[in-house]
Amino acid sequence: MLDLTAARRGTAAQAPTRALVPVGPRRRTLHRASALALGGLAGAAVILLRSTGALEGWAALAFAFAVVIALPTSRLGVRRLLLTAGLAVGAVPALWWVDLPLGTVGRAGALLASVTGALVAVLAWEGPGRVLARTRELVLPRWRTVDLLVAATAATAVVATRGLLAVRTGPEALARLLPAWDFSAHADMVLMIRRHGAVVPALGAGPTGEPWKFGDYPQGYHAVVATLIELFRPLLGPTADEVVLFLHAHAIIFGASAVVLVAGLCALPTAPRRPAALALAAAGVAGVFLLGPGAYAASAGFPNIVLASAAAGAAVLLALTTPRVALPLPVAAAGGLLVCVAHSWALLCVVALPAVLLIAARRDRAAWRGTPRRWATVAVIAMATCAGVLHAAATLRALDVAEVLVIPGGIALPQAGLALSLVAGAVAVCLAPGGHRRLPATAAVVAIGAGGAVAVGALQVLAAGELSYYFWKLVLGLALVSAVVVAAGVVLRGAPVPSVRSRQERLRLVGAVTVGSVALLQVHDVLGRSTGTFPAEPALVTTAGDLLAGAEAALATATSSPAVFLQAIPTLHPVNAQQWFLALTGTWTTATEADAAVLLAPAAPSDLARVVDERGWRVVVAPGDVATVVSDLVEDVPVVSW
DSSP states (O other), X not given: OOOHHHHHHSGGGHHHHHHTSOOOHHHHHHHHHHHHHHHHHHHHHHHHHHHTTSSOHHHHHHHHHHHHHHXXXXXBHHHHHHHHHHHHHHHGGGGGSSOOOOTTTHHHHHHHHHHHHHHHHHHTTTOGGGHHHHIIIIISOBOOGGGHHHHHHHHHHHHHHHXXXXXXXXXXXXXXXXXSTXXXXXXXXXXXXXXXXXXGGGSOBOTTSSBBTTTTSOXXXXXXXXXXXXXXXXXXXXXXXXXXXXXXXXXXXXXXXXXXXXXXXXXXXXXXXXXXXXXXXXXXXXXXXXXXXXXXXXXXXXXXXXXXXXXXXXXXXXXXXOOOSOOHHHHHHHHHHHHHHHHHOGGGHHHHHHHHHGGXXXXXXXXXXXXXXXXXXXXXXXXXXXXXXXXXXXXXXXXXXXXXXXXXXXXXXXXXXXXXXXXXXXXXXXXXXXXXXXXXXXXXXXXXXXXXHHHXXXXXXXXXXXXXXXXXXXXXXXXXXXXXXXXXXXXXXXXXXXXXXXXXXXXXXXXXXXXXXXXXXXXXXXXXXXXXXXXXXXXXXXXXXXXXXXXXXHHHXXXXXXXXXXXXXXXXXXXXXXXXXHHHHTOOBHHHHHHGXXXXXXXXXXXXXXXXXXXXXXXXXXXXXXXXXXXXXXXXXXXXXX
C-alpha cells in the first residue's frame, strides 16, 4: 500500500515502487560499472574542453556555477549555495599547499572535472531507466518565492562592482588598486601562486637564498582568487592581463560573499513565513557588505577581511539551519568556513570558532542522535578541520604575536559608530526574550568576538598608548559578522505575515518592504555617490602603465640583480611604487623589502645615487624620465627603460 503522506512530501513515495522491480546482483554491478564509466567520460570531456581552451573565461564561470547548483547537497537551492560555498572555500586553499603540474587543465579544471564526473556517476548509478527520475530527485533544487531575494542581491552586487568588471586594460586595473597600499601585498601573493604553483609559505627560499616576503602569511583568500583566475585562464599570461584578472576575481568574490549570505538568510527555518522581515534583513546585509563597511574594506586593500567575515557570518547561518550535530555535510561545510577564516585573516577566528561550535550548543536529545557511521565521519571531518587550522597556525608561528598586534598602519575606519552599533545590536537582538531558542547562544559568538577586540585594544593601549591597525581591522570584521547576526535575529524573530486579503493590503505590504529596503541601503549614502568603481585618476593610470612596462622590461633583461623603480616627478609614494614593482616582477623577498626602506624618507638625489651604486641596483625608469633621473646617478649604474 502506498504511503500517501510520503507522496505528498515528494519523492519518498517512490521507494515502494522501486521495490516492486527487484534488480539482480549482476545487473546492479553492470549499472554501477556503466555509471563509473559515464562519470569518467564526463570528467574527460571537461578536461578536453579545458585543454583546448574551449572552457575558459566567463563560460567556465557559468559552467562552474551550474555544477554548484546541480550538486545534491540539499533539496533547497539556497541551502545548496551555503553548503557548497563552505566546502569550496575550505578545500580550495589546500590545493595550493603543494605544486601540482596540471598544465592547461589546472587545479580549477581538475576540480571541475572531478565534480562533474562524480555528479554524472551518481545520476546513472541505478541504471539508465532511473536517470531522469534521479535528476528530478537530486539535481533540480527546490526554489521558493522568497529565494528571489538571492537574485536581487546578485543584481545589486553586479551594480556595485560594475566599474571593476568593466576594466579591460592593465594600466586601468592597476590604477584602481594603487591608492590602497595593502593591495600590492595581496597582488604579490596571488601572482606568486600563479607563477610558482603553490602558496608562498610552501616555496622555501628565494633565488638568492633569502626568504620570500609573506612566507609567514596564511593565504586562503589568495588561493581562492588564484583558483578563480585559473578558471578564467589556466596558464600564466602577461603581467598586465594578470592584474586585470586579479581585479575581476576580487570583484566576483566581493559580490559573491553577499549573495551567499543572503542565501543563508533565506535558508533559515522561519524565512518562508516572514518574507517582509527577510527582505529587510537581506537589504541590510547587502547594504553593509556591498555599500558600507564591506565596500570600504574591499577598496581600502583589505579584501581578505571581507571573505573571512563572510565565511564567519555564513558559519553562524549554517549553525542556525543545522538540525542535528551528526550531519557530516553541514559539519564539513562549517569546518571549511573555519579553515577559510584561519587562512584568510586568522584574527577573526575569535568569531568563527564560536560560530562553528554553535552547531554543538544543543540541549535537546534529538539533536545528538546519529548512527555510528555518521559519528565516525563527523569525527574525521573534525580532525581534518583541526589540521587545516593548525596549518595556518604553523604558518604564523614565526611571528611575535604581541609585537605584530601593536604595529601602526594606514586605516581610518569610516562610520566607526555604525560598526560599534552593529556589534551591540547583534548582542541585543539575540538576548531579547522570545524568538528562536538558539538565538541566546548566538549572542555568545558576537560577545566573544567583542571580548577579543577589547583584549587587542588593551594590548595596544598598554604598549603604544593608542588604538591602531589591527584593532580597527578586527572591529571592521566584527561589524560585518554582526550585521549577519542582526539580520538572522530579525528573520527568526519577525512576526509571520498576517493574512492579506485585499489587493490594497498587498500593495501596502510590498510598498512598506520596498521603502524599508531602500532606507537600509541609503544608510550607506548609495543615492548620494557613484558606486561600482574605485578612483582612477589620469595621473595614476600613467603611473600604472609605467609600472607595468617597467616590470616587463626588467623581466626581459634576464638578470638576477635587484632593481628599483624611480620617477622624476613622483605621483605615487616611492615605497608604494617599489612594492608594486617587486610584486609585478616576482622579486619581493625579505631582502628587497629591506632595500625598499631607503625610499621611505625623501633623500637627496646624491644620497639615493650613492645607495643605488653601493648595492648594485638596476634603475628602472620611464623613457621620458631617463634624462632627469640618470643625471643624478653615477655613470656606471645600469638603467632599464622601454
